[in-house]
Amino acid sequence: MAKQQPRSSQQLLVPWIYDLGVWIYSLCLDIFFREIYAAGTWRIPKQGPVIIVAAPHANQFVDSIVLIRILKRHANRRVSFLIAEKSMEEPYIGTMAACMGALPVVRAMDHVKPGEGTIYLPEPEDDPTLVRGRGTGFTNPMFMVGGTIVLPKVEKESPEQQAIAEILGPEELRLRKPFKKFKPDHPLYEGLRTGTAFKVAPHIDQSQMFDAVYRGLEAGGCIGIFPEGGSHDRPSLLPLKAGAAIIALGTLARSPDCGLSIIPCGLNYFHPHKFRSRAVVEFGPPVQVHPDQIEAFKAGGNSKPNAVGSLLQTIQEALASVTQQAPDRETLMLIQATRRLYRPLRMKLPLPVVIELNRRLLRGYTLFKHEPQVIELTKAVSAYNCQLEALGIRDHQVEWGNVKRRPWWLVFLTLLYRIGELITLSVGTLPSLALFWPVFVTARVISHKKQRQALAASELKLEGRDVVGTWKILVAMGLAPTLYTWYTVIGTLWLYYCRHDGYYCSVVPWWLTARSYVPDVVPLWAFAIFFFGLMISISFAGLRIGEIGVDVLKSLRPLLVALNPSSSAALVKLRAQRRAVAAQVVDVINTFGPELFPDFESEKLIDDGYSEEDDDGNEIYKSQLKSMPPSAAESPRRSRSRSNAREDPYGTWLKPLTIGSRDDFLGDVNTLIQDSLSERGRGQMKKADAEE
Ligand SMILES: CCCCCCCCCCCCCCCC(=O)SCCNC(=O)CCNC(=O)[C@H](O)C(C)(C)COP(=O)(O)OP(=O)(O)OC[C@H]1O[C@@H](n2cnc3c(N)ncnc32)[C@H](O)[C@@H]1OP(=O)(O)O
Numbered sequence: 159m160a161k162q163q164p165r166s167s168q169q170l171l172v173p174w175i176y177d178l179g180v181w182i183y184s185l186c187l188d189i190f191f192r193e194i195y196a197a198g199t200w201r202i203p204k205q206g207p208v209i210i211v212a213a214p215h216a217n218q219f220v221d222s223i224v225l226i227r228i229l230k231r232h233a234n235r236r237v238s239f240l241i242a243e244k245s246m247e248e249p250y251i252g253t254m255a256a257c258m259g260a261l262p263v264v265r266a267m268d269h270v271k272p273g274e275g276t277i278y279l280p281e282p283e284d285d286p287t288l289v290r291g292r293g294t295g296f297t298n299p300m301f302m303v304g305g306t307i308v309l310p311k312v313e314k315e316s317p318e319q320q321a322i323a324e325i326l327g328p329e330e331l332r333l334r335k336p337f338k339k340f341k342p343d344h345p346l347y348e349g350l351r352t353g354t355a356f357k358v359a360p361h362i363d364q365s366q367m368f369d370a371v372y373r374g375l376e377a378g379g380c381i382g383i384f385p386e387g388g389s390h391d392r393p394s395l396l397p398l399k400a401g402a403a404i405i406a407l408g409t410l411a412r413s414p415d416c417g418l419s420i421i422p423c424g425l426n427y428f429h430p431h432k433f434r435s436r437a438v439v440e441f442g443p444p445v446q447v448h449p450d451q452i453e454a455f456k457a458g459g460n461s462k463p464n465a466v467g468s469l470l471q472t473i474q475e476a477l478a479s480v481t482q483q484a485p486d487r488e489t490l491m492l493i494q495a496t497r498r499l500y501r502p503l504r505m506k507l508p509l510p511v512v513i514e515l516n517r518r519l520l521r522g523y524t525l526f527k528h529e530p531q532v533i534e535l536t537k538a539v540s541a542y543n544c545q546l547e548a549l550g551i552r553d554h555q556v557e558w559g560n561v562k563r564r565p566w567w568l569v570f571l572t573l574l575y576r577i578g579e580l581i582t583l584s585v586g587t588l589p590s591l592a593l594f595w596p597v598f599v600t601a602r603v604i605s606h607k608k609q610r611q612a613l614a615a616s617e618l619k620l621e622g623r624d625v626v627g628t629w630k631i632l633v634a635m636g637l638a639p640t641l642y643t644w645y646t647v648i649g650t651l652w653l654y655y656c657r658h659d660g661y662y663c664s665v666v667p668w669w670l671t672a673r674s675y676v677p678d679v680v681p682l683w684a685f686a687i688f689f690f691g692l693m694i695s696i697s698f699a700g701l702r703i704g705e706i707g708v709d710v711l712k713s714l715r716p717l718l719v720a721l722n723p724s725s726s727a728a729l730v731k732l733r734a735q736r737r738a739v740a741a742q743v744v745d746v747i748n749t750f751g752p753e754l755f756p757d758f759e760s761e762k763l764i765d766d767g768y769s770e771e772d773d774d775g776n777e778i779y780k781s782q783l784k785s786m787p788p789s790a791a792e793s794p795r796r797s798r799s800r801s802n803a804r805e806d807p808y809g810t811w812l813k814p815l816t817i818g819s820r821d822d823f824l825g826d827v828n829t830l831i832q833d834s835l836s837e838r839g840r841g842q843m844k845k846a847d848a849e850e
C-alpha cells in the first residue's frame with residue numbers, strides 16, 4: 159500500500175461558503191461565457207443520493223463551477239466532487255474545494271516514476287501478460303501488485319497503462335491484462351518485442367475515500383465525478399477510471415434501497431479556453447444498475463472486476479449519448495464544417511441542436527468514412543475550408559459573395575456604417591481599457607504560463623488548453639476587485655486631501671463633486687461607495703461594449719474581401735462552391751442517414767432551404783420559416799413542404815433529439831429556434847457574422 163488516503167467527507171461542506179461560492183462563480187461564468195445552455199436538468203433528482211458522472215473534463219476547475227451552478231440553480235443540490243489531492247495543495251483552490259465539500263483522492267498517476275532498465279514481452283503471442291525486464295529490479299518497493307506499468311507516450315495517443323497482477327522476480331512480472339498496443343502497425347510494437355523504456359505508478363489504497371463517499375451517498379448526498387480522472391484537451395474521452403462504477407456498486411451493495419441515481423452529464427464546449435464562448439451541458443437518462451451486477455460486486459473475487467467493468471461500459475455508453483467524441487481534432491473540425499454546410503447559410507441553429515448534429519455526424523462518419531461517397535465529400539469539404547482560409551473568412555460570411563443581393567454599393571455603405579460603429583464602440587471601451595488593462599494582460603500571461611507548466615507535467619494533455627479558462631477566471635477574480643479597491647482608495651483620498659473651504663475640492667471636475675452643491679458634510683464613505691460602484695460599472699460596460707466591438711471587427715473582413723476587385727470574384731466563386739458542397743453533404747446524409755437512424759426520412763431543413771433561392775439570389779430566410787412550426791413563422795405564406803413537415807418542423811434528423819426527453823426540452827428547442835428567428839428578424843446580421 160503506497161499511501162493512506164486523507165480522511166474527508168461531505169461534512170466538511172460549509173453551506174454558507176458553498177452558497178456564497180455559487181453566487182460568486184455564477185457571476186464569473188456569466189462574464190466568461192456568452193451562453194451556457196443546460197439541457198435535461200429535469201433529470202437531476204431533487205433529493206436522494208445522486209452521482210453525477212461528467213465528461214469530457216476539458217476545462218479544469220471551470221467544469222466543476224459550471225456544474226455546481228447548474229445543480230444549485232436547477233435542482234437546488236449541493237455537490238461534492240472527487241478532487242485530485244494534488245489540486246488540494248493549490249492555495250486558493252484547495253481551501254475553496256475543502257469548504258465546498260470536495261473529497262480528495264490520491265491519483266496514482268501523480269506519483270508515476272520512470273522505471274530503471276527496459277521491458278519487453280518474451281512470449282507476446284502465447285503469454286501476452288508476461289513481462290520481462292533488463293536491469294529492472296521489479297522486487298523494489300516501487301513495484302507493487304495493483305501498481306501500474308505505463309508505456310511511453312506515442313504521438314498524440316494517451317499512454318497505455320496496465321496493472322501488475324504478480325511480481326515473479328527482479329526481472330519478471332505478470333500483468334492483469336495484455337498491452338493493447340502490441341499490434342503490428344503500432345509504433346510500440348517493435349519496442350515491446352525488443353525492449354522499451356517504461357514508467358511505474360504505485361497502487362493506492364482508496365478504501366477510506368470510498369468509505370467516505372459511500373457514507374455521503376447513504377446520507378442522501380450528491381457526488382460529482384469526472385471519470386476520466388483528470389482534465390485534458392483531447393477531442394475524445396480518456397479511458398474511464400473505475401471509481402464511478404465502484405462507488406455506485408459499493409453504495410448499492412451497502413444500501414440496496416437507497417434510491418441511488420447515476421446521471422451522465424456531457425460538458426460540450428465550443429472553445430473552452432476562450433472568453434465569451436458557449437457551452438451546452440447535457441444531462442442524460444439515468445444509468446441503470448442491474449441487480450446481478452450488485453450481487454457480482456458483493457460476491458467479490460473475480461466477479462467483482464466483471465461487475466465493475468460491465469457497469470463502466472454502461473456509463474461509457476451513457477456518456478457517449480451526451481458528448482461529442484472525435485478520434486482527433488482534424489476529424490472534429492471536418493465534422494463541424496460539414497454541419498455548418500448542412501444547415502442553410504443564414505440560419506442559426508440553437509446550441510443543443512448544433513451539438514446533436516455534430517454527434518450524429520460523428521457517428522455517421524466513424525461508420526461510413528471508408529465509403530467512396532464519404533471520401534469524396536471529405537475532400538470537397540476540406541477544399542472548401544482551404545478556400546475559406548485563403549480568403550480569411552468564415553463559412554457564414556460567404557453570403558457577402560452574393561452580388562445580386564449585396565451589390566458593391568450596399569457592401570460599401572455597410573462597411574462605412576460598421577467602421578463608424580467600431581470607432582464609437584472603441585471610444586466606449588477606452589475608460590475600461592485604461593483602468594483595467596492589467597487584468598487582461600496578467601490573466602493572459604499567467605494562464606499561458608500555467609498552460610506551459612501543466613503541459614510539461616502531464617502525459618495526457620495535448621496543448622494544455624484545459625487549464626487556460628480556469629486561470630483566466632482566477633486571475634480576474636483576484637485582480638479586478640483589487641483594482642476596484644485601489645482606484646476607490648485613490649479617488650477618496652484625493653477628495654479628502656483637496657477638501658477646501660467647506661466644499662469638496664475645486665480641482666475635481668464639477669460633475670464628480672458638484673462643488674457648489676456638495677459641501678463636505680457629505681461623508682467620504684459615501685464617495686467611496688460611489689467610486690467602487692462606478693469602477694464595477696465601467697469594467698462591466700467595457701466588457702459588454704468590447705464584446706460587441708470585437709463582433710463588429712470580425713465582420714469587416716468579408717466586406718473588404720467583397721469590395722476588393724482581386725478577391726471579390728473568388729468570393730463569388732466560393733459561394734457557388736459552397737452550394738455545390740452543401741448539396742453533396744445533403745446527398746451523403748440522405749444516403750447514409752437511413753442506415754444509421756431507422757426513422758430517418760429525406761425531408762429536412764436543408765432541401766427546402768436551398769430550393770427557396772430565387773433567380774435574384776434571395777435565399778434561405780423565408781424558406782426557414784417554412785420549416786418552423788406555424789406559430790414560430792412570422793408569415794408561413796408558402797408551404798411547399800409535405801404535410802408531415804408541419805408536424806415535424808425540425809426535420810427527422812433533428813427530431814430524435816427529443817427521444818426519451820420531456821416536452822419541456824422540446825419546448826426549449828422551440829423557443830430557441832423562435833428566438834433565433836426573431837433575432838434574424840431584427841436584422842442583427844453582424845452579430846451572426848462574428849459568431850462561431
Ligand atoms: C475557476 C474557478 C475555480 C474555482 C475553485 C474552487 C472549486 C471548488 C470545487 C472543487 C471541485 C474540484 C473538481 C476537481 C476534479 C478533479 O480533480 S478530477 C481528478 C480527480 N478525480 C478522479 O480521479 C475521479 C476519477 N477517478 C477514479 O474514478 C479512480 O478510479 C479513483 C477512484 C480515483 C481510483 O483511482 P486509482 O487508485 O488509480 O485506481 P484505479 O486504477 O481506478 O482502480 C481502482 C480499482 O478498480 C479496478 N479497475 C480498474 N479498472 C477497471 C475496469 N475497467 N474494470 C474493472 N475493474 C477495474 C482496479 O483493479 C482497482 O481495484 P483494486 O486493485 O483496488 O482492487
Ligand SMILES: O=P(O)(O)OC[C@H](O)CO
Pocket residue numbers: 215218219241242245384387388389390612
Ligand atoms: O491535474 P489535472 O489537470 O488533471 O487537474 C485535476 C484537477 O483536480 C481538476 O480536475
